[in-house]
Amino acid sequence: MEGELRHEMGYSSVMTENRLTHAAFPPIFALATGLAGSMGRAAIAVLRVSGAGSREILHELCGGILPPARQASLRRLQHDGEVLDEALVLWFPGPRSYTGEDSFELHCHAGPAVIDAVSLALVALGARPAEAGEFTRRAVQAGRMDLVQAEAVADLVEAESAAQRRQALAQADGALSRLYDRWAERLKILLARQEALIDFPDDEVPDRVAAGLETERAALAAEMRAHLDDRRGELVRRGVTVVIAGAPNAGKSSLLNALAGYEAAIVTRRAGTTRDPVMVDWVLDGVKLRLIDTAGLRETEDEIEAEGIRRAMFHVKHADIVIHLFDDDVPALSFPGALLVRNKTDLAPAPSGVLGISAVTGDGIEALREALRDRLRHLTAGSGAPLTRARHRAGIGEAAAHLEQAGTLDWPELRGEEMRLAMRALGRLTGKVEVEAVLDVVFGEFCIGK
Ligand SMILES: Nc1nc2c(ncn2[C@@H]2O[C@H](COP(=O)(O)OP(=O)(O)OP(=O)(O)O)[C@@H](O)[C@H]2O)c(=O)[nH]1
Numbered sequence: 001m002e003g004e005l006r007h008e009m010g011y012s013s014v015m016t017e018n019r020l021t022h023a024a025f026p027p028i029f030a031l032a033t034g035l036a037g038s039m040g041r042a043a044i045a046v047l048r049v050s051g052a053g054s055r056e057i058l059h060e061l062c063g064g065i066l067p068p069a070r071q072a073s074l075r076r077l078q079h080d081g082e083v084l085d086e087a088l089v090l091w092f093p094g095p096r097s098y099t100g101e102d103s104f105e106l107h108c109h110a111g112p113a114v115i116d117a118v119s120l121a122l123v124a125l126g127a128r129p130a131e132a133g134e135f136t137r138r139a140v141q142a143g144r145m146d147l148v149q150a151e152a153v154a155d156l157v158e159a160e161s162a163a164q165r166r167q168a169l170a171q172a173d174g175a176l177s178r179l180y181d182r183w184a185e186r187l188k189i190l191l192a193r194q195e196a197l198i199d200f201p202d203d204e205v206p207d208r209v210a211a212g213l214e215t216e217r218a219a220l221a222a223e224m225r226a227h228l229d230d231r232r233g234e235l236v237r238r239g240v241t242v243v244i245a246g247a248p249n250a251g252k253s254s255l256l257n258a259l260a261g262y263e264a265a266i267v268t269r270r271a272g273t274t275r276d277p278v279m280v281d282w283v284l285d286g287v288k289l290r291l292i293d294t295a296g297l298r299e300t301e302d303e304i305e306a307e308g309i310r311r312a313m314f315h316v317k318h319a320d321i322v323i324h325l326f327d328d329d330v331p332a333l334s335f336p337g338a339l340l341v342r343n344k345t346d347l348a349p350a351p352s353g354v355l356g357i358s359a360v361t362g363d364g365i366e367a368l369r370e371a372l373r374d375r376l377r378h379l380t381a382g383s384g385a386p387l388t389r390a391r392h393r394a395g396i397g398e399a400a401a402h403l404e405q406a407g408t409l410d411w412p413e414l415r416g417e418e419m420r421l422a423m424r425a426l427g428r429l430t431g432k433v434e435v436e437a438v439l440d441v442v443f444g445e446f447c448i449g450k
Pocket residue numbers: 247248249250251252253254255266267268269270271272273274275294295296297343344345346347357358359360361
């Protein structure tokens with residue numbers, strides 16, 4: 001505490017031990033809040049600065065006095081004898097900061113001229129604009145979080161539904177990292193026992209030691225396979241696709257409009273109206289959905305309509321939920337797992353046992369929503385932290401494959417090698433090994449300012 005106070009008095013003081021523990025990166029800055037005007041006009045813009053030299057830059061901007069650490073202070077920002085703005089200033093000396101480095105935030109007025117002037121002053125004082133994800137990348141490099149947690153930060157920034165927010169928050173808190181770390185720990189112990197077996201001649205190894213090792217190896221591989229089979233995380237993250245398909249004029253576009261609450265698709269009496277798929281993003285029960293209305297399915301000579309039908313079939317094939325809509329007799333054939341729904345109940349009642357709606361009067365629409373909620377609950381039910389992206393799927397898939405391969409090999413040396421490869425795949429996932437190699441992959445999908 002005393003040391004910290006001394007450092008905050010002036011920037012000429014000696015660096016603390018902590019600040020010497022990782023490489024010093026040059027100062028970067030970025031606008032951390034949305035641009036004024038992009039979603040209505042914002043009042044405040046937060047500029048974030050981090051890196052070696054941040055202390056000197058803040059000292060200069062605040063007229064030669066460093067504000068107290070981790071406290072909001074109102075300051076006149078100045079540069080070259082000019083006052084740039086009156087801003088709320090937060091100074092976070094490393095390592096107790098998001099990036100682990102010396103960093104600060106300026107809560108400025110959001111006028112573009114204010115942001116420009118402060119940005120120019122930051123550049124003049126030696127900071128450069130940050131690249132996408134660079135703050136979080138530094139946090140990983142400083143050991144403030146692992147790669148799986150960093151990915152969750154990107155998801156939190158993008159979260160549009162409550163389910164996405166909850167999932168990203170749990171992952172950022174380390175729920176998924178802890179699972180992977182536990183697996184790595186178990187694997188390490190198995191590997192150590194496998195190595196011990198290598199050092200013993202065959203006749204001295206008790207059979208039960210080898211059998212126990214084999215049981216645990218198989219159990220771990222099975223847990224990884226179950227984790228790979230669980231699609232919850234990816235569904236919540238990318239959204240659930242619900243495709244409305246059926247014969248021409250069944251009322252598919254009318255249903256899309258009724259669910260969306262606006263005239264998203266063209267409705268006419270002519271069969272074959274919809275050609276291009278019409279997509280509407282929707283949130284039901286806190287889960288992000290993508291509703292897709294498609295061309296009516298029938299034999300046709302019309303080239304354009306035929307292409308529409310080809311696209312319809314593509315979406316049906318890749319859908320998480322298919323609503324098969326019809327408006328007369330129950331179709332003889334349907335898509336596997338589809339939700340059969342009879343439209344136009346205002347003209348004739350639905351056969352018993354079939355969900356009936358009227359896209360025109362709204363009859364049955366609430367029951368259809370309930371049926372969709374039920375499907376969603378089913379799709380997103382499960383326990384434990386789910387994997388959330390292709391990178392996790394690839395890493396765990398690789399680890400599981402090596403573990404399974406180990407089970408097919410007779411030579412302990414080769415089994416040990418497969419287990420080591422499994423361990424490496426797990427380590428790459430969280431960034432415990434080969435961290436530099438995977439950083440570009442992970443941070444390629446970030447926005448600037450995080
Ligand atoms: N009476 C009644 N008419 C409906 C209902 N739903 C749709 N219609 C009418 O049925 C006709 C076809 O509706 P659309 O929504 O265009 O049907 P679609 O399945 O999208 O048709 P295509 O895109 O051509 O395949 C229009 O005239 C709608 O007004 C309903 O619930 N009751």
